[in-house]
Amino acid sequence: MKDERFLKLMSRTYPTAQATAAEIINLKAILTLPKGTEYFFSDLHGESGAFLYQLRSASGVVRRKINDLFEQSLGTDEQDELAALIYYPESGLEKAHRQKENYDDWSRITIYRLVELCKDAGSKYTRSKVRKKMPENFAYIIDELMHASGSNKQHYTHEIIFTIVETGMGDDFIIALCYLIQSILVDRLHIIGDVFDRGPHADVIMDALMEQRDIDIQWGxxxxxxxxxxxxxxxxxxxxxxxxxxxxxxxxxxxxxxxxxxxxxxxxxxxxxxxxxxxxxxxxxxxxxxxxxxxxxxxxxxxxxxxxxxxxxxxxxxxxxxxxxxxxxxxxxxxxxxxxxxxxxxxxxxxxxxxxxxxxxxxxxxxxxxxxxxxxLVSSFSHSERLQRHIRFLFSNGSMYLSCNSNLLYHxxxxxxxxxxxxxxxxxxxxxxxxxxxxxxxxxxxxxxxxxxxxxxxxxxxxxxxxxxxxxxxxxxxxxxxxxxxxxxLDDPKTRVEVMNPYYTHLDDQKVCENILEEFGLDPATSHIINGHVPVRLKEGESPIKAGGKLFMIDGGISKAYQNQTGIGGYTLVYNSHYLALAQHMPLAPGKRMEEQSPKVQIVEAVKKRVTVGDTDTGAELRQQIAELEDLLAAYRSGQCKEKIRK
Incomplete structure (x- = not known):
């Protein structure tokens, strides 16, 4: 009876055998796609400027994609200009208005280039997934530009772009494309704790996090x-x-x-x-x-x-x-x-x-x-509408730990x-x-x-x-x-000594890390621990990679308060379908060239076979859905469930 009620509930979403089969086809195809790119940040400590730069640049990925696509047609300065526009489209357009002699021509060329970047960034995702990230007002037009191909549609796409600029919508469209590129490149965002304190604007960071479609936070x-x-x-x-x-x-x-x-x-x-x-x-x-x-x-x-x-x-x-x-x-x-x-x-x-x-x-x-x-003071905190909204988000999207795609995350x-x-x-x-x-x-x-x-x-x-x-x-x-x-x-420094938990003396002990992974139900042979909290003193020779690659300590000092200890401006761990990589950032310096701001990226673990959606936690969920849909399809064909055919 329970299974029968469940099948009837499913039939409300998939009322016919054809609709059920179509969804099975869709889900099985998705399993073969490359996994989305995950980004891991830790200990942001209110450093909104540095964090937003690292997030919007996808830790240097945007700049590398620009080089890959336009190396033959754009010089370094032009590539830097395009990257800066994608990171900060509003200020980039303001600058372009002042400097470009023929602004309309520049707008049309820029739209062409941004569309090419959208195509490349979205090539490993389903069309529907990319469309969900598009701004509603321009979704149809962007979708058409990204998927129009062949000589038959050449004039069609040209006319769309010319008309966008002609109607005065060029700036809004460019902004929409820039934010879409940012959104596509960061498929899932993990924040390993400590958004607040020390830096100037945790509130700005929280606003940015709330705009992310797929995000989790491990409380610090x-x-x-x-x-x-x-x-x-x-x-x-x-x-x-x-x-x-x-x-x-x-x-x-x-x-x-x-x-x-x-x-x-x-x-x-x-x-x-x-x-x-x-x-x-x-x-x-x-x-x-x-x-x-x-x-x-x-x-x-x-x-x-x-x-x-x-x-x-x-x-x-x-x-x-x-x-x-x-x-x-x-x-x-x-x-x-x-x-x-x-x-x-x-x-x-x-x-x-x-x-x-x-x-x-x-x-x-x-x-x-x-x-x-x-x-x-207590009343002021309790009645701050913006603070309460941010804290509710921390509860709804946060937890003490998370097991995700063979990675154990805690602060x-x-x-x-x-x-x-x-x-x-x-x-x-x-x-x-x-x-x-x-x-x-x-x-x-x-x-x-x-x-x-x-x-x-x-x-x-x-x-x-x-x-x-x-x-x-x-x-x-x-x-x-x-x-x-x-x-x-007190003056005596001996009184200020804070003894670290023995955990920190076992960071390089592979057996201890494996025991932790097993405790949380993960396979120690294929899994990793990712945490932050304690800044890695890179300039003293300390490595963020511990226990032979079983544990990553990714507090690299994005907070100015710790940069004297770390010597750098933070870490991002990047996990895509090809590898696990550590991006080492320099402290944010607005006057420097874009190329000088790019992080040093170290591939810490390459995969032998490209990771697909089917290899991830999402893949396990999709296979469960497929099994349930196959039960529903069988029920339709046996007559256990009646199709709801509408004229």
Whole structure:
């Protein structure tokens, strides 16, 4: 009966044997096509300019295709100009209007070239798949131009292009073609965590990600911090604001998401009026475009929110003794008479001794003004429509990990013991490790967003999101502690040492990587691990390729904050039907020639036989659909299901 009901449901979509057979033919043909190209990015950290350049250029693929198609007809400068137009069509057209003597002729020639690029980029996909990526207003015309061939249609295509320009639609059509090329070349996009913090415009990156048709995101610790803040966690709201001020990201907070920082500014200016807050000067990697900031005032705001965060985190640690983080209650360990504190049993002098809002008898208690301030900030995060839209997208398209086409994707680490076996975590009387721990985290985090706001389940999940930000057994964090207090208040560098999880000592251990792949149900002989989180120090000789090619660490420093460590401007991992390749980018420098900006591409694994759709996860799904359709076709032919013939 169940099978019969299922066949009847299918018959609504395929009402006749002919329609069913046609779909079987279509799906079987698709299985033979080359697989689409997947792009893997990690640790974007708000660097919208660099990320959009790498995405729109398909990590150098656009420029290479231009050279392949037009090497004989276009010089290097003309190829660079065409590539720049595809990456940034609006500004490219503005420049062309100023510089081209016969703009209409230039437009027609450019359309011809862009159509050729569309044909080449879309040649390994079905016509219907490419058409779905086309802008609706021009879909019919683009489809005709891409598939018109032979001498009989030569005048036809010429007339289309001449008329497009003649009717004043040339610019819009060129823009549509440029974005179509970008879309076709990046078939699937994987973001291995940490869209947020440090860089100037995570909001712009999120807008771009939401325009992608096929995208997944593996949550990073910085993403989790913003997710928790958007869901009302006071500790994570304070953390997001603190990091935003620390990296001078006022634009993304105030202009990007409309977070009202005026109450914090007023509070800090008054409470810390006579305090230079010299330990709290913000990093200024980027200038603010919309909100030029008074750095001395920013330092006061930075200290004010840091003290509030330490109080809120202390309260949270007391609420959750199961986190075993009592060693982070450093605000409670201050001797306000001697101006010292204890860290791991050792007493250290404080380098900042001004704590006007801390009551020595109850150091974790917020003052009335601090409570009012936090209420305003939490409300601002909760009511930011754009932020809530972005966070919902992170939940709908994100997860703790993903197994995709024999690749295991996660941001940070799999918590391990020193011997390389899986570390165990006890939660509510149950023990988790490896995959079961990741599955538990994924389920719990979603309760933070989807459970009734303010319920015990929702608040408990929001507290757990804070643990994922900085807890010692958090797979998103992967360190023994977050030495925030020590960096602000203590001089001794020994106090700031953050011991990495044993996972990071086993990165080159092929057996450990194979065990991880098996734990997540993947064949270790043919699969890879792809993660980020820790910048690869390439200039010190470190390689992003680990364990004999079983693991790829693709945090290459797209964030300016890490480029002194990495020496480069980020990595992209590219997986197409021929090979797995690592693109090594240089820091974005707008004044440089396009050729100088092209990444160095290293093929890290070539396939013996070209990978088809049939070899992918999508292929497995299509074969299942084919089997179901064949059952329906048999049911039509046996009379079990009746065809719905319409006149």
């Amino acid at each position: 610790n910085h993403d989790m911090s913003w997710m928790g803040a958007a869901c009302g966690s006071p500790a994570l709201v304070a953390n997001v604001v603190r990091l935003g001020i620390s990296y001078n990201n006022f634009d993304v907070l105030e202009d990007g998401y409309g977070i009202n920082l005026r109450p914090l500014s007023d509070f800090a200016a008054r409470i810390y009026a006579d305090d230079p807050c010299s330990c709290f000067s913000p990093h200024t990697l980027d200038a603010n475009e919309y909100d030029p900031v008074d750095l001395p005032l920013a330092a006061k705001m930075h200290k004010a929110i840091t003290i509030i965060q330490l109080k809120l985190e202390g309260q949270l640690i007391h609420r959750h003794p199961e986190y075993h983080m009592e060693n982070r209650l450093l605000l409670e360990r201050i001797d306000f008479t001697a101006n010292t504190t204890r860290v791991d049993g050792t007493t250290y002098p404080l380098r900042d001794t001004l704590f006007p809002t801390v009551n020595p008898k109850s150091p974790l208690k917020l003052t009335a003004e601090e409570q009012e301030l936090m209420h305003a 940070g680490c799999i918590p391990l013991k020193k011997d390389g076996s899986f570390a165990t975590v006890s939660i509510n009387g149950k023990t988790y490790s490896g995959k079961s721990y990741f599955d538990y985290i994924d389920t719990t985090v979603r309760q933070m967003f989807f459970s009734p706001h303010g319920s015990h389940v929702q608040q408990n999940a929001a507290d757990f999101a804070w643990y994922l930000w900085c807890g010692p057994l958090s797979p998103l964090f992967g360190k023994s502690k977050l030495s925030m207090f020590e960096r602000y208040f």
